[in-house]
Amino acid sequence: MRTPIFFIVALLCGTAVFGAALWSGNDYIFYAGYVVLHFIVLATAWNILGGYCGYVNFGSAAFFAIGAYSTIALHKLGTNISRYFPDAIAPVAELIMPLPIPVLILIGGCIAGLVGLGTGYLTLRLRGAFFAIATLALAVVLQTLVVNWEFVGGARGAYVIAPQTLSIGNFELRYIHYLAFIMIVLVVIAITVARLIERSRLGYGFASIRDDELAAEACGVPTLRLKLIATTISGALMGMAGAPFPYYINYLDPASAFNLSYGVNSIAMPMIGGTTSWMGPLVGAIIIATLQQWMTVTFSSEWGVLFAGALLIIFVILAPKGIVGHAQDFLRRRRQQAGANR
Amino acid sequence: MSQPLLEITNLGKRFGGFVALEGINLTVQRGERVGLIGPNGSGKSTLVNCVCGTLSNETGSVYFDGQDMNGLSAHQRTHRGMARSFQLPRPFGSLTVQDNLRIPLLYTVNARAHTAADTQTRSHLSPAEIDARCAELLGLVGLADKADKLPRDLTQIEMRKLELARAMAADPKLLIADESMAGLSQSEVADIVALLIKLNERGITIILIEHIMSAVMSFSQRLVVLVSGRKIADGKPEAVVNDPQVIGAYLGQ
Numbered sequence: 001m002r003t004p005i006f007f008i009v010a011l012l013c014g015t016a017v018f019g020a021a022l023w024s025g026n027d028y029i030f031y032a033g034y035v036v037l038h039f040i041v042l043a044t045a046w047n048i049l050g051g052y053c054g055y056v057n058f059g060s061a062a063f064f065a066i067g068a069y070s071t072i073a074l075h076k077l078g079t080n081i082s083r084y085f086p087d088a089i090a091p092v093a094e095l096i097m098p099l100p101i102p103v104l105i106l107i108g109g110c111i112a113g114l115v116g117l118g119t120g121y122l123t124l125r126l127r128g129a130f131f132a133i134a135t136l137a138l139a140v141v142l143q144t145l146v147v148n149w150e151f152v153g154g155a156r157g158a159y160v161i162a163p164q165t166l167s168i169g170n171f172e173l174r175y176i177h178y179l180a181f182i183m184i185v186l187v188v189i190a191i192t193v194a195r196l197i198e199r200s201r202l203g204y205g206f207a208s209i210r211d212d213e214l215a216a217e218a219c220g221v222p223t224l225r226l227k228l229i230a231t232t233i234s235g236a237l238m239g240m241a242g243a244p245f246p247y248y249i250n251y252l253d254p255a256s257a258f259n260l261s262y263g264v265n266s267i268a269m270p271m272i273g274g275t276t277s278w279m280g281p282l283v284g285a286i287i288i289a290t291l292q293q294w295m296t297v298t299f300s301s302e303w304g305v306l307f308a309g310a311l312l313i314i315f316v317i318l319a320p321k322g323i324v325g326h327a328q329d330f331l332r333r334r335r336q337q338a339g340a341n342r
Numbered sequence: 343m344s345q346p347l348l349e350i351t352n353l354g355k356r357f358g359g360f361v362a363l364e365g366i367n368l369t370v371q372r373g374e375r376v377g378l379i380g381p382n383g384s385g386k387s388t389l390v391n392c393v394c395g396t397l398s399n400e401t402g403s404v405y406f407d408g409q410d411m412n413g414l415s416a417h418q419r420t421h422r423g424m425a426r427s428f429q430l431p432r433p434f435g436s437l438t439v440q441d442n443l444r445i446p447l448l449y450t451v452n453a454r455a456h457t458a459a460d461t462q463t464r465s466h467l468s469p470a471e472i473d474a475r476c477a478e479l480l481g482l483v484g485l486a487d488k489a490d491k492l493p494r495d496l497t498q499i500e501m502r503k504l505e506l507a508r509a510m511a512a513d514p515k516l517l518i519a520d521e522s523m524a525g526l527s528q529s530e531v532a533d534i535v536a537l538l539i540k541l542n543e544r545g546i547t548i549i550l551i552e553h554i555m556s557a558v559m560s561f562s563q564r565l566v567v568l569v570s571g572r573k574i575a576d577g578k579p580e581a582v583v584n585d586p587q588v589i590g591a592y593l594g595q
Binding site (some may be wrong): 205207208210211212216217218219222223276 | 417435444452
């Protein structure tokens with residue numbers, strides 16, 4: 001299927017799901033669904049670097065938080081324009097603030113993408129466990145910076161009160177519906193990007209890096225440049241997933257923005273779903289995040305992280321190709337058998 | 343005489359206090375078949391790595407096709423027309439045999455088409471042309487029926503052939519085959535030698551690094567011997583193997 005057609009079909013599917021949720025009349029679906037959706041984006045983003053290139057990033061929370069905190073900073077600027085902007089720019093700022101969420105997503109994505117590029121430049125000479133440790137350190141460093149950055153609330157956290165409804169012309173939309181729909185669009189963008197990479201020259205290059213970096217260089221693959229492209233795209237998508245988060249959660253503190261669950265989940269979901277195809281993170285995220293939402297209301301959210309961790313261990317040992325990988329193997333074997341029987 | 347394809351002058355490399363290569367001078371003419379031999383640990387693979395840019399040399403220079411290779415990374419040297427196979431086959435394990443060849447076609451042949459510096463007008467390959475080139479290369483090395491297999495399903499000799507086909511896919515001027523025949527049976531060795539000679543007849547200069555003397559002798563027009571990081575002999579194969587210094591190095595003094 002060609003990419004534009006895939007994008008439209010995926011968007012139609014997303015809209016259908018959105019419509020079904022609206023029709024059910026239960027708002028809880030949107031609150032839970034938002035979480036599932038933003039994990040799909042995170043898992044897909046992680047997979048571009050972790051699955052396609054083979055570089056395990058433990059610092060997903062950092063990129064997610066960069067997106068979230070860029071929104072908080074911009075929101076804060078918008079609440080007191082006369083104080084933060086010089087008189088000459090204030091009228092312009094007055095006109096555009098508060099920025100609409102799609103713009104915030106773009107800004108969060110750009111900042112996180114730049115941080116991804118910078119991190120890549122500093123750490124991509126490291127391999128394996130050392131790269132993973134470096135990304136973990138990045139999360140710790142950024143969290144410390146945010147804790148000490150008074151403007152975005154420091155350790156106390158910051159409030160971003162979203163309006164109840166959003167009016168577009170004379171059409172009124174509940175804000176959570178609006179956020180969920182934006183997330184659906186973001187999911188469609190993320191999986192389209194992942195699928196596009198997978199089937200392109202870039203995807204082959206990434207796979208060669210994952211399999212054998214030295215041999216890739218010998219085949220003419222500019223490995224450093226490709227890895228930087230991967231960290232940038234991956235970081236940018238994670239930042240985009242984080243940017244609308246303050247409007248969803250309404251109160252954000254460093255402990256929740258840099259929460260362990262982002263690091264663990266964005267690794268566990270693609271690994272469980274399967275890392276070699278765009279479908280893996282999608283399937284993994286839907287299954288894990290949905291079960292976690294159920295656990296959160298049934299037991300507690302801590303159980304959700306434990307569950308993802310335990311499942312990750314089981315899959316890494318028993319089914320390293322993930323659900324999608326093993327399903328593809330099964331189908332291939334069946335096709336071959338059918339071919340042999342004919 | 344025309345400009346040599348490869349010109350190595352005074353090349354040196356140390357690992358800590360260990361001198362891996364010292365004062366290596368080597369010139370390879372276009373179209374030549376050169377054998378490079380030496381006991382284990384004599385620096386053959388280090389020399390290959392320095393020439394191909396996997397390792398950086400500390401002293402000396404490498405000129406390839408009239409260009410100074412100093413400071414160029416491995417993939418840039420591949421773009422200029424060097425290709426190598428690895429001592430232990432290093433296929434891309436998650437890609438099919440055919441897709442293994444796609445990597446150099448996409449990243450070297452097509453990358454070359456983009457660079458204006460290249461004086462030859464090479465055209466950008468379309469996906470169909472890439473498929474055709476893959477099939478042609480697999481036919482050349484005799485892996486046509488394995489195109490959709492994964493490398494782990496290949497036998498040892500098929501793996502070696504894939505390694506050579508992948509190096510060839512980069513459309514090189516110089517092919518450095520690093521122990522392409524280790525661990526193969528007599529008839530398989532003959533198979534690979536015949537393949538290498540076939541490649542040479544297509545105009546590719548080849549440096550063969552090998553322990554199996556029968557293969558080296560039947561392949562090489564010229565033989566170079568490395569011992570303890572130094573070149574001790576360079577000349578006609580028959581003369582080199584009868585050189586007392588070479589015999590001494592191999593049998594021990």
